[in-house]
Amino acid sequence: MIKVKLFATFRNGREKEIHFEYYEGITGREIIEKLGIKEEEVAIFIVNGRDKKWDEPIEDEATVSLFPPVGGG
Amino acid sequence: MFGYAGKVLRINLTEKQIKLEDLDMNLARKYLGGRGLATKIFMDEVDPNVEPLSPENKLIVASGPLTGTTVPTGGRYMVITKAPLTGTIGCSNSGGYFGAELKSAGYDMIIFEGKADSPVYISIEDDKVEIKDASHLWGKLVSEATDELMNKYGQKARVLCIGPAGERLSKIAAIMNDYDRAAGRSGVGAVMGSKNLKAVVVKGSKKAKYADEEETKKVVSDKIKKIRENGITGEGLPTYGTAVLVNIINEHGILPVKNFQKAYSEDADKISGETMTRDILVRRNPCYRCPIACGRWVKLKDGREVGGPEYETLWAFGADCGIYDIDAIAEANFWCNEYGLDTISAGTTIAAAMELYEKGYVKDEEIEEDGYSFKFGDVEAIIGWTKKMGAREGFGDKLAEGSYRLCESYGVPELSMSVKKQELPAYDPRGVQGHGLEYATSNRGGCHVRGYMISPEILGSPEKLDRFTLEGKAEWVKVFQDLTAVIDSLGVCLFTSFALGAQDYVELMNAVSGTDYNVDTLLEAGSRIYTLERLFNIKAGIDPKEDKLPDRLLEEPIPEGPSKGHVHRLSELLPKYYEIRGWGRDGIPTEETLQKLSV
Numbered sequence: 001m002i003k004v005k006l007f008a009t010f011r012n013g014r015e016k017e018i019h020f021e022y023y024e025g026i027t028g029r030e031i032i033e034k035l036g037i038k039e040e041e042v043a044i045f046i047v048n049g050r051d052k053k054w055d056e057p058i059e060d061e062a063t064v065s066l067f068p069p070v071g072g073g
Numbered sequence: 074m075f076g077y078a079g080k081v082l083r084i085n086l087t088e089k090q091i092k093l094e095d096l097d098m099n100l101a102r103k104y105l106g107g108r109g110l111a112t113k114i115f116m117d118e119v120d121p122n123v124e125p126l127s128p129e130n131k132l133i134v135a136s137g138p139l140t141g142t143t144v145p146t147g148g149r150y151m152v153i154t155k156a157p158l159t160g161t162i163g164c165s166n167s168g169g170y171f172g173a174e175l176k177s178a179g180y181d182m183i184i185f186e187g188k189a190d191s192p193v194y195i196s197i198e199d200d201k202v203e204i205k206d207a208s209h210l211w212g213k214l215v216s217e218a219t220d221e222l223m224n225k226y227g228q229k230a231r232v233l234c235i236g237p238a239g240e241r242l243s244k245i246a247a248i249m250n251d252y253d254r255a256a257g258r259s260g261v262g263a264v265m266g267s268k269n270l271k272a273v274v275v276k277g278s279k280k281a282k283y284a285d286e287e288e289t290k291k292v293v294s295d296k297i298k299k300i301r302e303n304g305i306t307g308e309g310l311p312t313y314g315t316a317v318l319v320n321i322i323n324e325h326g327i328l329p330v331k332n333f334q335k336a337y338s339e340d341a342d343k344i345s346g347e348t349m350t351r352d353i354l355v356r357r358n359p360c361y362r363c364p365i366a367c368g369r370w371v372k373l374k375d376g377r378e379v380g381g382p383e384y385e386t387l388w389a390f391g392a393d394c395g396i397y398d399i400d401a402i403a404e405a406n407f408w409c410n411e412y413g414l415d416t417i418s419a420g421t422t423i424a425a426a427m428e429l430y431e432k433g434y435v436k437d438e439e440i441e442e443d444g445y446s447f448k449f450g451d452v453e454a455i456i457g458w459t460k461k462m463g464a465r466e467g468f469g470d471k472l473a474e475g476s477y478r479l480c481e482s483y484g485v486p487e488l489s490m491s492v493k494k495q496e497l498p499a500y501d502p503r504g505v506q507g508h509g510l511e512y513a514t515s516n517r518g519g520c521h522v523r524g525y526m527i528s529p530e531i532l533g534s535p536e537k538l539d540r541f542t543l544e545g546k547a548e549w550v551k552v553f554q555d556l557t558a559v560i561d562s563l564g565v566c567l568f569t570s571f572a573l574g575a576q577d578y579v580e581l582m583n584a585v586s587g588t589d590y591n592v593d594t595l596l597e598a599g600s601r602i603y604t605l606e607r608l609f610n611i612k613a614g615i616d617p618k619e620d621k622l623p624d625r626l627l628e629e630p631i632p633e634g635p636s637k638g639h640v641h642r643l644s645e646l647l648p649k650y651y652e653i654r655g656w657g658r659d660g661i662p663t664e665e666t667l668q669k670l671s672v
Contacts, residue, residue, distance in 0.1 A: 007320045008313060008347060016342070043304060043533060049326045049635020051537070065324040069304020070317045070532070 004031060004064045022060040029054040031064060043069040075284040076138035076586035077101060078181045082202060084195060086268050087128060087187030091202050096181050102588070103671070105562035107137035108164055109602035111153040111182055115162075116605065118184075121612035125157040125260075126242055126267040128188035134175070134233070134273070135183075137564020138586050141176030141361075142281040143289065145297050146566035148173040148361025150250075155613065156259035158244040158418070158475055159493045159518040162609045165247070165261045166522075166561055168360035168368075169254035171275065174231040178277030189269035194234075196226065197275040207271040212237060214411040215249045222274045234272035235262045236413025241465045242266050243473035245418035245496075249410060253380025254360070257415040259495060259517050260475075284587025292584045296569075296577055300364050303572035305534060310367040310568065311357065315384035316346030318499075318527075323392075325531055325540070326635030327504035329497075330392045331449050332421070332428040333490045333625060336501040337634025340397040344387045348399055354381070365568055373407060374400045382406035382416070385521075388499035389420025390459075394427060395449030405455045412463025418475055421496040423447075423458050425476035425489055426468075434483040443467040487624050493518030493615065503626055504636030505530045507538065507546035510646045513620045514550065516606035522567055524553035534571055543642060547650040555599030562602060601670040604654070604662050608672065617660025620647060 002020045020031060028045055032038070039054060044067040047058055058064065083092040104110040111133040123129045133153040140147050150172030156163030175183070178197050192207040210218045215236040222232045231251060239246035239262030246262030247255040265271075283289045301307045309317050322328045323341035330338050342348060349369065355378050359366035369381030382390075382403055390396060390405045409416045429435040430447035440447065443466075445457035461469025471479050477494040480486050490497050495518030502509025507526035515523040529549060530540040538549065556575055560567050563582060575592045582590055590598075611617070621627075626641045651658060655666030662672075 005324070007324075007345075008309065008317060011347060016347075044321065044531075046324060046635075049324060051539070065320075067321055067324075068309065070309035070313070070321060 001060070002026065002031070002058060002062050002064060004035070004066065007065065007067045008070055009068050010037065010066055025057045027055050027057055028052060028064065031058075032066070037066065041068055043067055075282050076142060077106065078176055078179050080180050082180045082183045083186065084183060084204070085186045086189040086193065086204070086270060089204055091204070101138070103598065104602060105138065105559065105598055106181065107135050107140070107149070107151045107562040107564050108153065108166070109558060109562035109598065109605070111135035111151060112162060112164065112602065112605055112609070114184070115153050116609055119155065121155070121609055122614065123155055125155045125160065126263060128268070130155050130264060130267070132185040132261070132264050132268065133182055134185070136172045136176045136181055137562055139581060140564030141173040142283070142585055143293050143362065144565060144581050144585065145293065145300060146360065146363045146365070146569050147564055148363070149561070149564045149566060150175060150256075151561060152248055152256040152261045154261055154264045156261065156517065157242070157263045158260035159495050160613055161259070161493055161517055161615055162606045163259040163261050163264070164517050164606070165256035165258050167248070167250055167254045167256040168363070168566060169251035170361045171231040171233045171250035171254075172564065173361045174275045174277050176277070176281070177279050178275050179279050183273070185268060185270060188267065192269045192271050194222070194270070194272040194274065197273065199276070199278055210271045211240060215413050216252055216411060218272055219252050222272060226274050226276060230274050230276045232272055232274050235265045236411060236463065238412045238414045238463045238473065239263055239266040240271070241473065243414065243462070243465065244478070245415045245422065245473065245475045247413050247415045249413050253410045255410070255415065257417065258520065262413050283585055285584055288584040292580045296573060296581060297364050299577070300569060300572045305532065305571040306365045306568060307572075310365050313346030313350055314367045314369045314381070316349050316369070316382070316387055318384040319345040319387055320347065321531065322500060324635065325504060326631065326637065327501040328388065328392050329490070329499065329501045331395050332393060332424040332488070333501060333623070334428070335633060336504065336631045336636055338392050338397070341392060343397040344391040344399050344402060346384075349381065353399060353403060360566070363566065365566070367568065371403050373404055379407045380410060385499050386416040386420065389417050389424070390455045393421055393424040394455055396452060396455060398452050401452040401455060405459045408456065408459045408463065412460070414459065414463055417498055418496045419459060419462060420455070421490060422462070422472050422476040422479060423455055425480055426458075426472060428488055429480065429483055429485070432488075434485060440468050443469070490623050490625070491519050492622060493619050495519040500527055501626070501631065501636070502622060502641045503631050503639045505540045506543055506642060506646065507549055509622060509626070509641040509643060510546060510550050510650060511554070513622055513643055513647065514554070514650060516603065516610060522557065524550050524557055525567065526550060526553060528571065535574065541639065543645055547646055547653055550650060551653055552596070554603050555596050558599040558602040559595055562598070597670065601672055604666065604670055605672050607656075607662060611661055620660060
């Protein structure tokens, strides 16, 4: 199982937390495709708090967090 | 004379004398304005060893050359003084509308000297400047004092004032303007209080002058376009405010929890920008000519509509105190604004008191009469203690001194999460190495807005850096600190830098002021300003050994969450930083560097 957490405007029309069945080799790119989010809409894509490349496989039980361009303070 | 008003107002409160002086344009070319120029003037006039709350300390309220112009976000003013919290140069910056109004009244800055023998306020209506009796305003909350002055001077007047915290010389007192904007940090409000100066009310009618009006129009519209098209300044900040950071920072495992004992919380979403927008947001609350409008206007539980909490405040009174109740935090924020307290230092000082209590240093009998606990997570406590701190009542008197002096009084200064006695903001540096170097080397003590390394290390702007590595970080910190010094000196908002780069500021400054800066000379001015501030601190007796972080952040790895296992590696970064700054190994700027920058 992979937990995907969505933030800011990615929550519009979607649940804020979505679970995906794990399979070997699943990548960030596949996950956002399933969510209908385009790569260029994502500013921060982290897996367990660490940066990852879109085509790197994600491990089972991981938490994926996705943010659009957001802000500072 | 373009951009600048060309005039300095010097007000001696002891002698009740008001003088008008010409701005020294040669100095302005070197130190730009605002933060830089006011620091230079302050250093030329004040002994760095001055006692911050004595009449000999001065307080400068300064705008920049772009303040009050059509440049987007050009409403900033800065407060320069020797800071009571840190003993370093004090340099606090605020938005709203006061700064632009001061410029349109015809002044680049006001220099306050001495001490009035009874409470006064200053009224400025263009050329008419008066020192007035403020005994009827003394003791009043910020909104009460502001209302009263607005009723007298009209709704177009702009008011800067202190609340009871500044009057009572709290070392974490802010200077407030336009009700809910704050020159928040380092206790600058106490300096105003020590001078018996309650408020400044200003009304101006003069238009800004431009070196090249057509070019300014063109450049300004280009920069507004860039700000609107940037994801951070065009969408993230307008929609959610700075509070949007709560989830971002938490997901990276660097949201300090319970006085930096942990760095991740499962409950962070409850105090996030997303939750604030959904549950309590009424509308946006923009500053002068700002296309970003990150400020919030929110509804409190009792129905009152007030200025809303920033990210820093949501964290300081929230996760850092173990609290995840957005209504309670919004109320604590409201009381900080009313008493005139810095929300970062106020919230984190309560968090430090909570750890002192948890570890048995603060005993129940000490706080029994106050009626509030110091248990992490106690919602009533953060509101109750904020009021007591603002009024210096009961144990609140100790809190009003800030976390360092509080923890030191129990023999455990190491429990204060501060640098140079100023409380750290909302990012655990163990998981952002460059940002930690920035904390350690900030000229005003623990601070995130001297060189906001969260931008490249977390947000990926202008490019993404690995937050755990050290390579190149010292160089990045220097450039960010120098550019920030420029932005603060010009009188625009730091948030523009998500969308604009050094070349954009060059274009704005040259179009408005008719100067001929380029990226190199503008950044060199930033470096000159940064080095000047450093010199002040050294002359004021701040040992470069104080360029450090609390032991906890250097020695204890983050216990859980996405940054688990990391400590901050300051000792590996600092020598490189000194080297590229042209400072000796002892952290003191070399003669050669001072000459090169012509400080």
